[in-house]
Amino acid sequence: MPGRLLAFVRAGPSSSSTKIDIKAHDPPLLPPYSIHPPPPQRSQERTKMDHLKRHTLTGRHYSEKKSPKIDPKRPAKMDMEVESPPLVFYNQPQSSTGALFSGQLKVQVTDPTVTFEMFEMRLLATVTTKKPVSHNCPDCTTQTTEIYKWEFLKAPTLLKNGDHSFPFSYLLPGHLPATTHGSLASLDYHLAAVATSSTGENITYQRSINIKRAVMPGNDKHSIRVFPPTDLTAHVTLPPVIHPIGDFGMGMRLSGLNTKTKDALTRWRLRKMSWRIEENQKFVSPACPKHAQKVGGEGKGVLHDEMRIIAHEEVKSGWKTDFEEGNADVEFKAALNTALKPLCDVESPNGLSITHNLVIEMVVAEEWAPLKKPNQATPTGAARVLRMQFNIVLTERSGLGVSWDEEQPPMYEDVPASPPTYTQMEDFNIEELDNEVDRLHL
Numbered sequence: 001m002p003g004r005l006l007a008f009v010r011a012g013p014s015s016s017s018t019k020i021d022i023k024a025h026d027p028p029l030l031p032p033y034s035i036h037p038p039p040p041q042r043s044q045e046r047t048k049m050d051h052l053k054r055h056t057l058t059g060r061h062y063s064e065k066k067s068p069k070i071d072p073k074r075p076a077k078m079d080m081e082v083e084s085p086p087l088v089f090y091n092q093p094q095s096s097t098g099a100l101f102s103g104q105l106k107v108q109v110t111d112p113t114v115t116f117e118m119f120e121m122r123l124l125a126t127v128t129t130k131k132p133v134s135h136n137c138p139d140c141t142t143q144t145t146e147i148y149k150w151e152f153l154k155a156p157t158l159l160k161n162g163d164h165s166f167p168f169s170y171l172l173p174g175h176l177p178a179t180t181h182g183s184l185a186s187l188d189y190h191l192a193a194v195a196t197s198s199t200g201e202n203i204t205y206q207r208s209i210n211i212k213r214a215v216m217p218g219n220d221k222h223s224i225r226v227f228p229p230t231d232l233t234a235h236v237t238l239p240p241v242i243h244p245i246g247d248f249g250m251g252m253r254l255s256g257l258n259t260k261t262k263d264a265l266t267r268w269r270l271r272k273m274s275w276r277i278e279e280n281q282k283f284v285s286p287a288c289p290k291h292a293q294k295v296g297g298e299g300k301g302v303l304h305d306e307m308r309i310i311a312h313e314e315v316k317s318g319w320k321t322d323f324e325e326g327n328a329d330v331e332f333k334a335a336l337n338t339a340l341k342p343l344c345d346v347e348s349p350n351g352l353s354i355t356h357n358l359v360i361e362m363v364v365a366e367e368w369a370p371l372k373k374p375n376q377a378t379p380t381g382a383a384r385v386l387r388m389q390f391n392i393v394l395t396e397r398s399g400l401g402v403s404w405d406e407e408q409p410p411m412y413e414d415v416p417a418s419p420p421t422y423t424q425m426e427d428f429n430i431e432e433l434d435n436e437v438d439r440l441h442l
């Protein structure tokens with residue numbers, strides 16, 4: 001963990017914050033950009049709905065009651081058609097090739113003509129802190145970064161009444177963190193287009209875009225844990241990645257249950273097992289220049305972290321114990337609590353990090369038997385708790401998704417030499433089949 005811890009501000013078992021020197025980090029991926037944050041999505045939707053109402057309920061004074069502010073008439077309107085598929089970054093930030101984003105910005109000129117002096121669109125990333133350094137300070141709460149800018153016009157341009165399309169495309173770099181809505185911070189992306197007419201009017205358009213990340217599954221992970229001073233060893237098989245929705249299997253073999261001495265046998269019996277998945281969020285809340293002194297200078301922030309359990313279960317039976325071999329085998333299905341809206345793994349240089357741990361705990365009780373009568377085992381009263389922890393990657397399902405750079409037409413060698421033959425097909429009469437069915441029912 002880079003960063004120098006300066007002082008503990010608050011600490012707790014599941015939540016803590018620490019003043020941290022963010023200068024020690026790599027240069028922030030998302031440098032602050034002085035543009036006002038977009039209105040929250042809900043109010044955007046409402047604006048859109050009011051807009052629709054105005055169209056459908058013209059002359060009824062219905063929408064005017066709800067929103068007395070009437071937009072001044074603009075010489076043009078803007079809309080967007082996104083042509084690229086949903087934005088998914090495949091694989092980890094270090095190896096992802098990103099996602100192609102393309103579409104058309106539609107300008108509908110309602111006046112006979114309009115001259116655009118300037119027409120551009122920005123792709124912006126907004127990080128919103130839930131725990132700002134200074135409460136109620138918008139600059140501490142929100143940082144906006146320009147990811148890309150399209151300049152649609154090189155010189156003032158006259159557009160005639162009617163529809164005009166401005167195509168755009170961009171290869172979103174795969175190292176960008178995915179859209180994330182955590183309890184410490186949110187990361188959102190949106191497009192902001194603005195056209196300025198020669199008469200000084202601004203025609204604007206905003207749209208939020210959702211970026212997901214899907215780490216490709218790969219092979220199962222096998223891990224071994226030992227529990228000295230006992231001879232117990234756990235071999236754990238875990239899925240390479242897990243998903244917010246749906247279940248997944250895990251398997252474990254606990255071996256080394258038996259210990260033989262000269263005339264006696266001691267063995268461990270698995271009594272109880274439980275597992276849980278912990279979600280760890282971390283975020284370094286930055287301070288704006290005005291409030292930098294609160295955290296000990298510019299470029300510093302406060303590290304917050306929070307842990308919650310997004311799935312847990314106590315497994316009381318269902319494992320197979322083989323004392324001949326000295327093994328206990330457990331297989332179980334797990335699923336995350338979707339009501340808690342589990343967050344996918346994120347690691348962003350701006351200080352936002354979300355990781356997951358699988359914790360497995362087992363209780364084993366010791367039994368003793370004379371070597372001559374191994375079936376007459378009695379509990380000795382000794383018991384141990386075995387605890388294991390594994391890092392587990394929570395990511396979106398990759399589905400049938402194919403990264404843009406892997407999409408290619410079939411090659412000649414992929415096409416079979418001749419079409420398949422149908423020699424095993426037989427003609428049949430549909431009536432005969434019905435008769436057959438009737439006979440079987442009788």
Ligand SMILES: [Zn+2]
Binds near residue numbers: 134138139288
């Ligand atoms: Zn501030």
